[in-house]
Each structure stands twice: as C-alpha cells, then as structure tokens.
Amino acid sequence: MNSKKILITGGLGFIGSSLARRLVGLGHEVTLVDSLIPLYGGNLFNVDDIKDSVRINVSDVRDPHSFPRLLEGQDWMFNLAGQTSHLDSMTDPFTDLDINAKAQLSILESCRKINPKVRIVFASTRQIYGKPQYLPVDENHPLIPVDVNGINKLAGEHYHLLYHRVYGLKTVVLRLTNTYGPGMRVKDARQTFLGIWIKNLVEGKPLQIFGDGLQLRDFNFVDDVVDAMLNAINSELAVGKIYNLGGPERIGLKELAETMVSVFGTGKCELIPFPPDRKAIDIGDYYSDFSRITNDLGWRPSVTLKDGLGKSLSYYKQHLGKYL
Amino acid sequence: MNSKKILITGGLGFIGSSLARRLVGLGHEVTLVDSLIPLYGGNLFNVDDIKDSVRINVSDVRDPHSFPRLLEGQDWMFNLAGQTSHLDSMTDPFTDLDINAKAQLSILESCRKINPKVRIVFASTRQIYGKPQYLPVDENHPLIPVDVNGINKLAGEHYHLLYHRVYGLKTVVLRLTNTYGPGMRVKDARQTFLGIWIKNLVEGKPLQIFGDGLQLRDFNFVDDVVDAMLNAINSELAVGKIYNLGGPERIGLKELAETMVSVFGTGKCELIPFPPDRKAIDIGDYYSDFSRITNDLGWRPSVTLKDGLGKSLSYYKQHLGKYL
Numbered sequence: 001m002n003s004k005k006i007l008i009t010g011g012l013g014f015i016g017s018s019l020a021r022r023l024v025g026l027g028h029e030v031t032l033v034d035s036l037i038p039l040y041g042g043n044l045f046n047v048d049d050i051k052d053s054v055r056i057n058v059s060d061v062r063d064p065h066s067f068p069r070l071l072e073g074q075d076w077m078f079n080l081a082g083q084t085s086h087l088d089s090m091t092d093p094f095t096d097l098d099i100n101a102k103a104q105l106s107i108l109e110s111c112r113k114i115n116p117k118v119r120i121v122f123a124s125t126r127q128i129y130g131k132p133q134y135l136p137v138d139e140n141h142p143l144i145p146v147d148v149n150g151i152n153k154l155a156g157e158h159y160h161l162l163y164h165r166v167y168g169l170k171t172v173v174l175r176l177t178n179t180y181g182p183g184m185r186v187k188d189a190r191q192t193f194l195g196i197w198i199k200n201l202v203e204g205k206p207l208q209i210f211g212d213g214l215q216l217r218d219f220n221f222v223d224d225v226v227d228a229m230l231n232a233i234n235s236e237l238a239v240g241k242i243y244n245l246g247g248p249e250r251i252g253l254k255e256l257a258e259t260m261v262s263v264f265g266t267g268k269c270e271l272i273p274f275p276p277d278r279k280a281i282d283i284g285d286y287y288s289d290f291s292r293i294t295n296d297l298g299w300r301p302s303v304t305l306k307d308g309l310g311k312s313l314s315y316y317k318q319h320l321g322k323y324l
Numbered sequence: 325m326n327s328k329k330i331l332i333t334g335g336l337g338f339i340g341s342s343l344a345r346r347l348v349g350l351g352h353e354v355t356l357v358d359s360l361i362p363l364y365g366g367n368l369f370n371v372d373d374i375k376d377s378v379r380i381n382v383s384d385v386r387d388p389h390s391f392p393r394l395l396e397g398q399d400w401m402f403n404l405a406g407q408t409s410h411l412d413s414m415t416d417p418f419t420d421l422d423i424n425a426k427a428q429l430s431i432l433e434s435c436r437k438i439n440p441k442v443r444i445v446f447a448s449t450r451q452i453y454g455k456p457q458y459l460p461v462d463e464n465h466p467l468i469p470v471d472v473n474g475i476n477k478l479a480g481e482h483y484h485l486l487y488h489r490v491y492g493l494k495t496v497v498l499r500l501t502n503t504y505g506p507g508m509r510v511k512d513a514r515q516t517f518l519g520i521w522i523k524n525l526v527e528g529k530p531l532q533i534f535g536d537g538l539q540l541r542d543f544n545f546v547d548d549v550v551d552a553m554l555n556a557i558n559s560e561l562a563v564g565k566i567y568n569l570g571g572p573e574r575i576g577l578k579e580l581a582e583t584m585v586s587v588f589g590t591g592k593c594e595l596i597p598f599p600p601d602r603k604a605i606d607i608g609d610y611y612s613d614f615s616r617i618t619n620d621l622g623w624r625p626s627v628t629l630k631d632g633l634g635k636s637l638s639y640y641k642q643h644l645g646k647y648l
Contacts, residue, residue: 090490093429093433094426094429094430097425097426097429101421101425101479102418102421105417105418105421105472106418109417140466142464143467144482144485145482145486146486146489146490147486147490148429148483148486151479151482151483151486152479154478154479154482155425155475155476155478155479158468158469158475158478159472159475161468162469162470162471162472162475165470166414166470166471166604166605280490281490
C-alpha cells in the first residue's frame, strides 16, 4: 500500500488514537486534530506510544483558519470529532448542536472548497435510530432519535451524504454501536456505562445496573471498528453509503456486568432503579444488522467480547490513573 | 370559543400574517414576533389592515432575553419562523442552521422552562422527504433531504417531537407543501417559483419554466393552511403527531404557468434549461398523501387552484409595489 496523508478529527480520542496507531504501523503520514475539550474523549496519553510518529495539532475543527490548512493535501480524512454524551446533550443542547452539526458543516465546507478529492469516513452512531421498532436494526430502520445528541448526529450524517450527492465528495457513513477497548473514557458515565464499570471494577467498587439489566446490546472492540474504517475508506463501492457496525454477541447488561466480573476475577454487581433522566432517553433493547457491510466490504468483527473485555480490563488495571 | 393568548413566530411573514388575521377575527389576543431580516418573508404591509388589533414585536426568537418574556402566559404558539430558501441554504449553510435548527432549540428550551403548557404547532416542510421514492408521499416516507435547508428543518422537527416525548410539551408538526396566496414573497425566486411568476405576470414579463415543465406538484392556498393550523392546535389527538398537508389537484409546472396566464388574462411562458444549482437540489415530481390529517382532524383543502390563483393575482395586481 502506498503511504497516504491522513487527517483524523478527534484524533486524540478513544477510536481516533487506536486508528492512528494502526495507520502509523502501516506506514502512513498521520495528522491528529483534537480540541482537547475537557470532559470529551481527547487524551494525550492515548498516543503516548506513537507521539513521535504522528503530527498532533490541538485546535478546534470549527476554527475557519487552522482547519483548512490541516486539510490541505490530505488523501483521507476520518471524521471522528464529536460530542458523544446523550445526557449532556439534554442539559446543554446548544454545545451539542455546535459540535455535532455546525462543526460538521464547517468541515464539509472546507473539504468542498479546499480539498474536494479527500476521501472521508464519518463516524455516526446507532443513537440516531432511537428506540428500535424491530430487531436487529438495519440501515432502513426509521430514524427517530430519543435525545438531542441523536438529532444533531443525524444532521451531521445527512450533511455528509448531501455533500456527496451535490458536490461529489467521497464520503462514507459508519453507524457505530457501543465501542469499547483501551483508550475509552472511563472517568464517568458521560459516554457509556461500560467505561464507568471498568473504572469501578479496577477501583473495587460495585457495578451499578439500571432497571432489571435485561436490556440487550451489541458491542464492538475498537480494533474491529478500526478494521471497518479502513475497509470503508478504501472502497469505491462504499462511497455515498451508510453502513451499520455491530457485534454478533448480543448480551443483557446484567449478564455483561457479570461477565466483566468473571473476566476480571473479582467484583460485584448491583441492580438500582433507573434514574429519571436516563429513563427518559433509554431505548430498551438494541442490536444491529450489519450484513450490508459484511456483504459489500467483507467486514465482520473478529474479537470476542470475552477477549475484548480482558484486554480492556488489563489496560485499565495498568493505566487507570491516566484516565481520571 | 374563549379568547386565547397566542404567539406567532415569523408573524409578519406570509402564513403568519394570514393566520393572525383569522385569529384576530375570532377574537383572540395575538402577538407577532418577527425579526424582519431582509430577504426573508417578514413584511409589515402584511398586517397593515390588522396592525391596531395585534401586538407586533420586532425581535429575533434567538434572543434569550426578549423571547421568554413574549412567551410568558401564552396559550398557543404557532412556530413559523424560519429560513425557507433552499438555494440560500446551500450558499450560506450556517445561517440556515442557525435559524432552522439553533433557533428552534432555543424556542423549545424557553417553552419547557417558562411555559411548558403552551400548545405548539410547528411549520415543517415537504422538503425533508427529498426526492420521492413513491407517490403520493405519506408521513412514513424516508427522510432524505436534498439540501441543507431540508436537513436543518428536519432537525427542527425532531426537536419538537423530542421535547414532546421527553418534557411533555404539546407539539404538533405540520409538513407543508407549496403554499401560495396574498402576502407571499414575490420579489425573487428565493422561496418559491410561484412568487416570481406572479410578479412577472403582473409586470408583463414571461414566466420561465425550468426543464420540460412536466414536474408535478401540489399546492395549498394559504387560507386552507390556516384552517389546518387551527384544527391542529385545538386537538388532543394531534399532540406529538406529524401531519402532511397537500392539495388534491396535482399539476405540472408548465400547465400551472399556463393556468396562471389564463386566469390573469394575459402573459406568456417559456421553457429554459435547468440552472445547474437548481438541478442539483431538484426533487422531480412531488405530491403528498394528506389522508392522515383528513382522518384525524377532518381537514381537507377547500380552495381550488383556479380560485386561489385568481385571488393571489388580483392581490398583487393591486399591491405589488409593497412586495418589491
């Protein structure tokens, strides 16, 4: 493979940094742009091992001066910058709008003006489907987001597809499900309950499960998501398309917590009532049909939940302090 | 009917002012808020005949200080403020985002904090469907907007439904098709080709039709849209629902232009090639299935296209100067 010039927005975040590590290993020239906004996912420790092999640019993708400069001459862009907390989007909807909708428009405007040939993968989310009307959820499922975050991410996704149709930008949309692995935020439950469970396990605290814990979910280990992104960015067939990611193992949250305890070797779980602000935006069971990306791009996850959880837990056993 | 306190955002615009006239006639206390942004639909002449019977407040709904004051104590709000030009949304996507998404969030945040009991009708648009995948288009049709305006209006619609589901706000969404009548913008083709056709007819210029003029559309005379809004705001059944408006007469654009010439008594039409910026966001044929609102609320349009065009043309024959 020829060496490519690659930009990753949100590049110091969980998925962005994992992707960067892979791309550096493949010999590419990688630039990471990240605003390092506190409480978001950006963390310099995520790239500690590759910091001399990547270019790190701390700036906001909404900056109309710096971003076009960073975009110039890039072959590929992985557009992963975003506000990902569902709860924060309800308490501060304007910031969520600004980052998940306005910033995306701003990025795409820069692309069409400065670098219309750049290939783009946009990280969208299963959140835009809302409460499943049927399972597994495929890409044709109605889009009825249950929180402001879902609505704004949906707008961001639409912009990407529109700029493909109208301006010919080579965009691909991936709708991620719950992604986990080394580098994820574990400080609080802002992004996912799985993060706080990892932290609590390592700190010897109980894992709290809302409700009866029977809600089903699917998960992707971050390395599998990185695979999907590489498949997508390289494919002509994928351009202008939307693909679900998803995991073959569907598991209830209570069973997941118990699996984590068993993999970690110690710990305990407790069921607690749903906090009202969580209940209002809860979606019940969710798992996705990812057959479209399997058929088109040959992608399927290869890391089992048990293996992925094992890797994640041993990472945080060693490095938890860097994520608090 | 008891007298209600009613707020209309975009109240000096085409539909807002027609609605205000009706509400004043019914004995309600009406406040109009409008930013009078140049090039948008707000026009003080629209309320010249009722200006002593309504309260007019020139301000921006995004103003965090004035808007909550205006909202206080209102029984009903018709939320019609918006940027409606598809073309402008492509050349200046950020302004469109600001008005059609951010302002809507801001209005809804004010509602839930200041006046959570207010009943709300939100004026959405058929534009959010994009290019029809089947005809007539019902409310379950996929939503694939073909321009930035459609994406942002869709976000605005989602916010309204979300704030109903999460906070219990009594919102109803109406998806308007092409609305025409006295008070519409006719200065240019920013909002609808029908406006510029009216102007050209009155000024003795030819009506220009893009392409072959066979694209089908449906239309609503503004009085029928006002009827629908009154039906919607008063109905418990409508709360949290989405309703298409639409017209029973489906007509090709060339035939429409010829009908206008015939109703006006003089004038001519010419076919010209599609301008590229228009072609990129054209949707082909569109007409809607409005059986849901007929079944639920008993609404159906009562003004024929011929009558409506006659009323519109005689209005602009007399008042064109106030709209240039």
